[in-house]
Amino acid sequence: MVDTHCPYCALQCAMTLSVGADGVAVQPRDFPTNRGGLCQKGWTSAQLLSAPDRITTPLMRDASGELRPVTWEAAYDRIVSSVRAAQGAVGADGVAVFGGGGLTNEKAYTLGKFARIALRTRLIDYNGRFCMSSAAAAGNRAFGVDRGLPFPLEDLGGADAVLLVGSNLADTMPPSVVHLDGVRRRGGLIVVDPRRSATAALTENGSGVHLQPIPGTDLVLLLGLVHLVLQGGAADEAYLAERVSGWDAVATEAALWWPERVSRETGIPVSALRQAADLLVSAAPHRGGRGAYVLTGRGAEQHAHGTATVTAAIDLALALGLPGRPGSGYGCLTGQGNGQGGREHGQKADQLPGYRSITDPVARQQVAAVWGVDEADLPGAGLPAVELLDRLGRPGGPRVLFVHGANPAVSGPDAARVRDRLAALDLLVVCDFVPSETARLADVVLPVPQWAEEEGTMTSLEGRLLRRRRAVEPPAEVRDELRIWAELAQRLDTPVRFATDPREVFEELCRASEGGLADYSAANYDLLESVTPLHWPVTSADGTPRLFLDRFATPDGRARASVPDLVTATERLGPDSPLHLLTGRVLQHYQSGAQTSRVPDLVRAAPRSAVQVHPVTAQRLGLDEGSLARITSERGDAVARVVLSDHLRPECVFVPFHFDGEVLINDLTDPATDPVSGMPQFKACAVQVAPAGEVPA
Ligand SMILES: Nc1nc2c(c(=O)[nH]1)N[C@H]1C(S)=C(S)[C@@H](COP(=O)(O)OP(=O)(O)OC[C@H]3O[C@@H](n4cnc5c(=O)[nH]c(N)nc54)[C@H](O)[C@@H]3O)O[C@H]1N2
Numbered sequence: 042m043v044d045t046h047c048p049y050c051a052l053q054c055a056m057t058l059s060v061g062a063d064g065v066a067v068q069p070r071d072f073p074t075n076r077g078g079l080c081q082k083g084w085t086s087a088q089l090l091s092a093p094d095r096i097t098t099p100l101m102r103d104a105s106g107e108l109r110p111v112t113w114e115a116a117y118d119r120i121v122s123s124v125r126a127a128q129g130a131v132g133a134d135g136v137a138v139f140g141g142g143g144l145t146n147e148k149a150y151t152l153g154k155f156a157r158i159a160l161r162t163r164l165i166d167y168n169g170r171f172c173m174s175s176a177a178a179a180g181n182r183a184f185g186v187d188r189g190l191p192f193p194l195e196d197l198g199g200a201d202a203v204l205l206v207g208s209n210l211a212d213t214m215p216p217s218v219v220h221l222d223g224v225r226r227r228g229g230l231i232v233v234d235p236r237r238s239a240t241a242a243l244t245e246n247g248s249g250v251h252l253q254p255i256p257g258t259d260l261v262l263l264l265g266l267v268h269l270v271l272q273g274g275a276a277d278e279a280y281l282a283e284r285v286s287g288w289d290a291v292a293t294e295a296a297l298w299w300p301e302r303v304s305r306e307t308g309i310p311v312s313a314l315r316q317a318a319d320l321l322v323s324a325a326p327h328r329g330g331r332g333a334y335v336l337t338g339r340g341a342e343q344h345a346h347g348t349a350t351v352t353a354a355i356d357l358a359l360a361l362g363l364p365g366r367p368g369s370g371y372g373c374l375t376g377q378g379n380g381q382g383g384r385e386h387g388q389k390a391d392q393l394p395g396y397r398s399i400t401d402p403v404a405r406q407q408v409a410a411v412w413g414v415d416e417a418d419l420p421g422a423g424l425p426a427v428e429l430l431d432r433l434g435r436p437g438g439p440r441v442l443f444v445h446g447a448n449p450a451v452s453g454p455d456a457a458r459v460r461d462r463l464a465a466l467d468l469l470v471v472c473d474f475v476p477s478e479t480a481r482l483a484d485v486v487l488p489v490p491q492w493a494e495e496e497g498t499m500t501s502l503e504g505r506l507l508r509r510r511r512a513v514e515p516p517a518e519v520r521d522e523l524r525i526w527a528e529l530a531q532r533l534d535t536p537v538r539f540a541t542d543p544r545e546v547f548e549e550l551c552r553a554s555e556g557g558l559a560d561y562s563a564a565n566y567d568l569l570e571s572v573t574p575l576h577w578p579v580t581s582a583d584g585t586p587r588l589f590l591d592r593f594a595t596p597d598g599r600a601r602a603s604v605p606d607l608v609t610a611t612e613r614l615g616p617d618s619p620l621h622l623l624t625g626r627v628l629q630h631y632q633s634g635a636q637t638s639r640v641p642d643l644v645r646a647a648p649r650s651a652v653q654v655h656p657v658t659a660q661r662l663g664l665d666e667g668s669l670a671r672i673t674s675e676r677g678d679a680v681a682r683v684v685l686s687d688h689l690r691p692e693c694v695f696v697p698f699h700f701d702g703e704v705l706i707n708d709l710t711d712p713a714t715d716p717v718s719g720m721p722q723f724k725a726c727a728v729q730v731a732p733a734g735e736v737p738a
Pocket residue numbers: 050051172173206207208209210212213214233234235236238255256257258259338339340341375376377378623624625626627628629630631632633724725
C-alpha cells in the first residue's frame with residue numbers, strides 16, 4: 042500500500058495505491074482537500090499504466106519518416122549533434138525548451154537548470170503560460186506574491202458568500218464541491234459563467250445566484266460590483282486606509298460603471314447584479330458577516346485581457362476588505378497537477394527557483410552559487426510560450442525544441458500554426474509515456490515513467506507540498522527525466538553534475554529557493570512525511586497556511602489596487618461570424634486528451650468534442666440534435682456533432698478542447714495574447730456555425 046496523490050489536477054486528491062495480480066488498484070484517502078473523494082479520472086487513473094500504445098523504448102525517425110525503436114545512445118547522439126549544429130548556426134538560443142505544469146517540483150527545477158546551464162539558452166517556457174499566468178501576473182502586482190490560494194481550501198466552508206468567476210469546479214475539481222456546502226446552505230454561492238455549467242447549477246434552489254454574462258465581459262461586471270459596493274457605502278474604509286494603496290483611482294474608475302451601463306455591456310439584469318453585490322456585502326467581515334471569497338478560474342483569465350479581469354476581481358475583494366483576513370480572501374484556482382510548484386522553480390521564461398526574477402542580480406548570484414556556475418554564464422529572460430512557439434524554425438529562431446510534459450500541437454492557440462512551427466524545426470525531442478500528438482511529430486521520443494512509478498513532490502493549488510510516491514517499477518527501458526537531463530548535460534560537456542535522486546534534487550531546490558518568494562528552504566522529504574499541511578513559504582517546520590495576515594508581500598506591506606486596463610481584445614461578432622466559441626472542459630477528460638483518451642472507462646463515459654448549441658440558435662441555423670456542424674473561425678474550421686443545450690447563452694457555442702482524433706478545436710482559437718501575462722485568448726473567439734458541408738472551405 043502506497044500513499045500518494047492523483048496524477049491529474051491541482052486538487053491533488055489523496056489516494057492509496059495497492060499492487061496486486063491485476064495491476065495497480067486505486068483507493069481514495071481522506072485528506073483536507075478531497076475529504077475521501079475522487080472524481081472519475083482519479084478512480085480510473087491506474088488504467089493508463091498499461092496503455093497498449095505506451096512508449097517503452099526510445100524512438101527515432103528514420104530515413105523513410107517512420108518513428109522506430111533505437112538505443113538510448115543512438116537517441117542521445119542524435120540530440121547532441123543537433124544541439125551543437127543548431128547552436129553553431131544560430132547561437133545558444135538555437136535551442137529551446139517547453140515544459141509542463143504536471144512535472145514534479147524536482148523536474149520543473151531541473152528542467153530550468155538544464156535549459157540555462159546545459160543548453161545555455163534563455164528560451165524556456167511552458168504550458169502553464171496557457172493556464173493561470175494572468176492570475177499570477179495580477180496576483181504578483183497586487184499582493185507581491187502569487188500563491189493561487191493564499192489560504193487552505195477548506196476555509197471556504199465557513200464563508201457566507203463565494204464568488205466564482207469563470208470556474209466550473211464541479212466538473213474540473215469535483216471533490217472540492219464539498220467545501221461549498223456551507224455557503225450553499227446559506228444561499229451565498231455566486232457563479233459567473235456564460236453557460237449554466239455544473240457549477241452554475243449548484244446555485245439552484247436558493248443556494249445562490251448564477252450570472253450569465255456575454256463572454257469576455259467579466260471585467261466590466263466586476264467593476265460594476267465594485268461600483269455597487271461603493272454606492273451602497275459598504276466598502277471597508279478602515280481596511281482600505283490601513284492596508285491598500287492606489288484605491289482612489291479605482292474608486293474613480295468604478296464610479297463610471299453604474300448598473301444600467303454594466304447590464305448593457307454584460308447582458309446581466311440589474312436586479313441580478315444587485316443581488317450578487319448584496320450577498321457579498323452582507324458576507325464581508327466588516328459588516329458582521331462570516332466572510333467572503335472571490336475566486337477566479339480560466340473562464341475569467343484565458344482572455345487577451347485576463348490580467349485586467351483578475352485585477353478587477355482583486356479590486357472587488359479589496360473593496361470588501363477580504364485579502365489577508367482569516368475566513369475571507371481572493372484566490373485563483375490553479376489547474377494542473379503541479380501548476381503551482383511548476384510555476385515557482387524556473388520553467389517560466391523570466392524566472393529562477395523560489396519564484397524569483399532571472400533579472401534580479403541578487404537572485405542570479407545566489408542561484409549561480411548553488412548551481413556551481415558563474416553568474417555571468419546565466420542567460421537572461423526568454424519569451425512567453427506563444428511567442429516562443431511562433432519563433433520556432435524561423436530565420437534566426439530555435440532549430441531544436443525539447444518538450445517535457447506538454448502537448449502544444451493540440452493545446453496551443455491556433456494549433457495548426459503551432460504544428461507548422463514544430464514541423465519547421467531541425468529536431469523535435471519529446472519526452473512522454475504516450476504517443477501524444479506532439480510526440481508523433483517528433484524526431485526523437487524518449488520514454489519516461491508515470492506518476493505511480495516515480496518519487497517526487499507536488500505543490501497543490503493551495504501551495505501545499507505533497508509527496509508523490511512510487512508504487513510500481515516502470516518498464517525496463519524507461520528512464521526518468523532527471524537521469525535523462527544528467528546524461529545529456531554530461532554529453533554536452535556541462536561543467537557541473539546534475540543530481541538524479543529526487544531527494545537530493547529537492548534539497549538542492551530548497552537551497553536555491555532560500556530567500557525567494559516561494560521559499561522552501563526549511564522543507565525536506567522527512568518533514569513532508571510528518572507534517573502534511575505544509576504550505577509555503579517553508580522557512581520553519583510549520584509552513585504558512587495563510588498568507589497576508591499581517592502584511593502583503595509588497596515592499597511597503599500594502600496591497601496595490603490598480604485600475605484595470607479596459608482594452609478588451611475579444612473578437613467582435615459580425616455578420617460573417619455571429620457566434621462566440623467558448624472552450625473548456627468536461628469532467629471525464631483531461632487537457633489535450635493525451636492521457637484520458639487512453640483510459641477505456643473514460644472514453645466510454647463521455648464524448649470529448651460535441652458542440653453545444655442553444656436550441657433557438659440551432660433552429661435558426663438548421664442544426665438538429667446529433668447532426669454535424671461545421672464551425673469556422675478566421676483561422677480554421679472543425680466539424681463536430683451537435684448537442685442541443687439551453688444552458689448556454691444563445692449567441693455562444695461550447696466545445697471542449699480535449700482532442701478526440703477528429704475535432705481539434707484549437708485550430709480555431711485566437712492566438713492574441715494578454716500584454717502583461719502572455720496568456721492567449723482561449724476562451725472566446727468569433728465563429729460561424731453551419732450544417733457541415735454548407736460552408737465554403
Ligand atoms: N475534467 C477536467 N478537470 C480539469 C482539467 C481538465 O482538463 N479536465 N484541467 C485542469 C486544469 S489545467 C485547469 S486550468 C482547470 C480549469 O478549470 P476551470 O477554470 O473550471 O475550467 P474551464 O472549463 O476551462 O473553464 C471554466 C468555465 O469558464 C467558462 N467561460 C468561458 N468563457 C467565459 C467568460 O468569458 N467568462 C466567464 N466568467 N466564464 C467563461 C466556461 O463556460 C467554463 O464553464 O481544470 C483542471 N481540472
